[in-house]
Amino acid sequence: MRNSDGILSFMPNSSTKKITPLARIMQAVNEVEAGEYKPDLLANLIDQKDDIGQLARVVDTMGRGVAFRYKQLRLLQRVIPIGVALSAEKDFNRLLETLVVEAQGVTHADAGTLYLLEDKVLKFVILRNASLKITMGGTSGNDIAFEPVQLYNKNGSENHANVASYAALKHQKVIVSDAYATSANFDFSGTKSFDQRTGYRSKSFLTIPLEGQDKNVIGVLQLINAQDADTGEIIPFTSDNVLDALVLLASAALDGYIREEKLRAEIAKLQIEINESHRAKQVAEITETAYFKELKDKANELRARGGNKKTN
């Protein structure tokens, strides 16, 4: 829009004082339509007690909501191709790695871990930490040096102390804002000793069970230290539809892959079926003849004589 000098002005910082409140609100409406609303534009107006203030508040709320939805839509447009690519991924390690990397991307998580469930034990398969520049498992070629997590304690009771095993057993997403807070209900001693060794500070956690098509848990995804997109500050994870979508698609791809491998292994097992009694009968038919006995004696005789000698 043009001001009284006929000059185009879009920059709120330099020209807010020159534009009338209503004009600013109109600008905000345009920005909302374009999906580019920035709250600072109406910041001065939303506290006003008059109609302008009310209008500003309405547009601001609308704008923030729309901006958020646009962001989500853009992320979903990114997540769906990832989901499709994951289902087509033939390399298991790359599949696992992509799951973690993309989940970190969607939530701005500094670190991520993936466990796969094998016989009541959660095994670490992927470990990534951006700040520490650590990648373990997957295609990195680095082995994971951490003990797996037992779902059950030695006495057979469910292991609720570990957040990953809790999530797997309860089929529940768990959000922990600060692992070091006394209110955190889980045993984070493993995390704390890792922090001590590396100088890292693990704070916020999001732990999600990955389910297969039969609603059985196939693994657990853990994201650590969500970062505020603007400030980089560590913030708690929030419920995120986009992440949920990614987890759903990734779980489906992972489940599909595991099932196919199992099926292939079943088919590939050599099934040798021998009717043992039939075998014995057929052998007897041959070996209990006089001819056979004669043959056997002759053969033994030849061998005893050292039969197969070369002459020179």
Next chain:
Amino acid sequence: MSKIVSVHSFRGGTGKSNTTANLAGLLSVDGARVGVVDTDIQSPGIHILFNLDESQMVHSLNDYLWGKCAIKDCAHDVTDHLGAQAKGKVFLIPSSIKAGEIARILREGYDVGLLNDGFRDVVSEMNLDYLLIDTHPGLNEETLLSIAISDALVIIMRPDQQDYQGTAVTVDVARKLDVPKMLMLINKIPQSFDLDDVRHRVEQIYKVKVVATLPHSEEMMALASSGIFSLKYPDHPVTKGLKAVVAELQG
């Protein structure tokens, strides 16, 4: 001390002739004098692997069995047909490929004892280190005899349900004949099978040492018996398996 080795399988199509030819090739490359007898009179085929055609066949095993010649007259030196440098030699005693002669010998039969004497004679007269007998599939008088006089028996099986039962019987019968050394080679294994798993299961069921598990090979198919595979493809996994069998026979 020379060795008579029977290469046998319960059913046809397991790769017996191919294996026999390859074993002969590999042994001769190592310096051995190897004789190969095609006793599959009904459907002779190993001569093709050695590029010996009808015009080059002076005498066949049939001629010997009909008393027309001595066994060593049937031995054709095919060392130059191997397509590789051999320090040793390979002599092939082929079966006749003339339809009339095949029909006649099947109709009239032959003296199995004479065949057996032939084996002995050719070993001593040609000074052979090994005599490989490419047997007729299945258990019959001739194959039983070959097995009975052999110092080693190589049983070839494919992972195919039609092979299992018969091979089990063969193994038991061979055991009763006190063959000094018996080993198995599993051939033409589909890509999706785990080779160690195959080895393990077969050994468990047959209680015989499995010396080689050979994957089904496209290259082998493409070669289509026009030559000795292991000499053409020295580093192929199939060749490695065949070399393991050779090592076992040499040991």
